[in-house]
Amino acid sequence: MRLHGAQELLDPIDFIRKTTGVPFQEVYNIMLRRGWTVGTAQMIPLMHLLIRMLHREQVQVLERHWQRHPADLVVSVIPHYNRSMRQAFARACPGRPFVTILTDIADYPPHFWIEPQDQYLSVAPNARANRPWG
Numbered sequence: 001m002r003l004h005g006a007q008e009l010l011d012p013i014d015f016i017r018k019t020t021g022v023p024f025q026e027v028y029n030i031m032l033r034r035g036w037t038v039g040t041a042q043m044i045p046l047m048h049l050l051i052r053m054l055h056r057e058q059v060q061v062l063e064r065h066w067q068r069h070p071a072d073l074v075v076s077v078i079p080h081y082n083r084s085m086r087q088a089f090a091r092a093c094p095g096r097p098f099v100t101i102l103t104d105i106a107d108y109p110p111h112f113w114i115e116p117q118d119q120y121l122s123v124a125p126n127a128r129a130n131r132p133w134g
Helices: 006-013 015-020 024-033 040-053 055-068 082-092
Strands: 074-076 098-100
Touching: 006 024, 006 055, 015 024, 024 040, 040 055, 055 082, 074 082, 082 098
Parallel strands: 074 098
Antiparallel strands: none
């Protein structure tokens, strides 16, 4: 078993870190630690936009990673990147399973955790998370 952090894998394309010195995912964590929660609901759609804009680059970086380090299975416990991780893993290691484990209460907003793709999902922690995609 090998543990890989999404931030470290995607660091080569993290323009927020290159510009500010602060990793992309850490911006949100800093806000939460300091209690700056006003505006976080508006920040998530902006984060999703940036993530979607970099989708192609994410897939390329992650595909190269799994080509160098093939795996029998990938288990994701991080939100936002499951679409690019699954696509990259499927290209590098076709036919192997991809699992997403929700560690939050629900997939809110949509595409936070769950993408409509070939993957296994953990047992949903509540009815809201255990809904059909759409």
